[in-house]
């Protein structure tokens with residue numbers, strides 16, 4: 001085996017997704033150059049390979065936000081302690097996770113400053129100054145930023161990190177009806193982003209009382225079921241009702257000249273979503289990226305021999321230039337690596353399409369294209385290449401979504417009894433069952449299943465039958481799964 005080939009063996013993914021998911025995930029994200037670990041536990045470098053995915057997602061979401069009248073702004077990273085404690089209920093339970101700045105140099109600050117774990121209090125402190133009359137509503141603001149939550153559970157890059165990137169949206173309305181609609185509208189943007197960008201299907205629903213954000217009236221969520229049998233909360237949109245409005249006195253003079261409290265929602269979508277996408281699509285060869293988020297959608301690998309090198313490289317450069325106005329494409333013309341080495345490398349890095357071009361292809365006026373997700377190989381006439389590549393990329397985006405949808409459906413089972421439920425959870429299934437709404441039964445489900453929980457009450461529920469735990473009439477159809 002040539003030296004380079006030997007290297008490939010050593011740098012390929014050695015863990016299997018089905019055998020050791022944790023090790024597999026960590027190898028995929030480091031070997032695909034997405035992430036670098038640092039000396040601070042739970043804090044990771046986003047290398048260009050992952051940061052550019054985030055940029056693509058930001059671009060998509062910004063367009064959707066703007067269509068809905070949401071504007072971007074930026075609020076400070078530091079939140080004075082007094083401000084953070086103004087609405088007590090929402091930080092309760094979270095306090096151990098808040099990181100503080102207490103000193104500058106050697107001197108102690110008069111008031112310590114929280115590093116934002118979320119921005120409700122600091123944003124609403126401004127909102128109460130901006131909102132005076134019904135004419136100031138609705139107010140719809142989003143910010144893209146980093147937040148810090150000092151988690152104590154074992155950190156997993158993207159999925160559970162101590163600093164992460166997100167967008168947090170905070171909208172304000174004059175009426176209950178408007179805010180109720182908006183909570184769903186913004187959750188729909190998330191479901192759309194998951195589908196169109198990440199090729200990931202979600203389950204939309206309500207969080208149970210015990211799982212909702214304590215500062216709000218109710219929480220809606222997109223839940224994602226992953227092939228390792230675990231569900232992940234993919235984002236949330238909360239109806240805050242008038243809780244913050246009454247606590248912080250955010251009010252307005254309505255058309256009828258009466259002072260009224262505003263109605264608010266908040267909604268967040270973080271870089272956890274990148275981890276969810278990776279877990280969904282990637283395989284034992286490494287990363288698999290849906291074309292819409294891939295920093296490069298195709299790579300050209302020339303097959304080089306001394307005699308024909310010049311011609312082949314020339315053609316490859318032509319192909320790159322012709323395709324580059326419609327897709328992001330790269331020519332890997334490095335001569336110190338063999339084509340075989342490059343195939344493995346780009347497979348590991350998740351590039352959706354590989355285009356191979358050698359002297360024999362050149363003679364035949366064709367190129368070979370290979371899809372990352374299926375390994376399907378096609379011989380394409382050069383004059384048809386551009387159209388076929390575009391089509392193949394679109395097809396791949398759809399196929400990845402449909403494969404994920406099928407995986408979820410194939411792994412969803414109904415449970416009528418605790419025995420069914422426990423068995424299904426042991427078999428790493430997503431379980432649909434019935435619940436009476438009693439938190440005691442919710443806790444019991446956790447206990448009996450070794451930690452699986454009610455992940456959501458789907459919007460499209462059809463309540464029926466008896467509670468899986470107590471046997472009383474069921475109020476809700478629910479999904480139960482092990483989760484992150």
Ligand code: 87F
Nearest residue numbers: 090091094097117118168236266267268
């Ligand atoms: C950690 C420390 C302090 C979550 C925290 O979900 C406070 C909090 O309020 C906290 N962790 N939360 C809830 C965040 C609610 C909400 N904020 C805006 C979102 C989406 C975006």
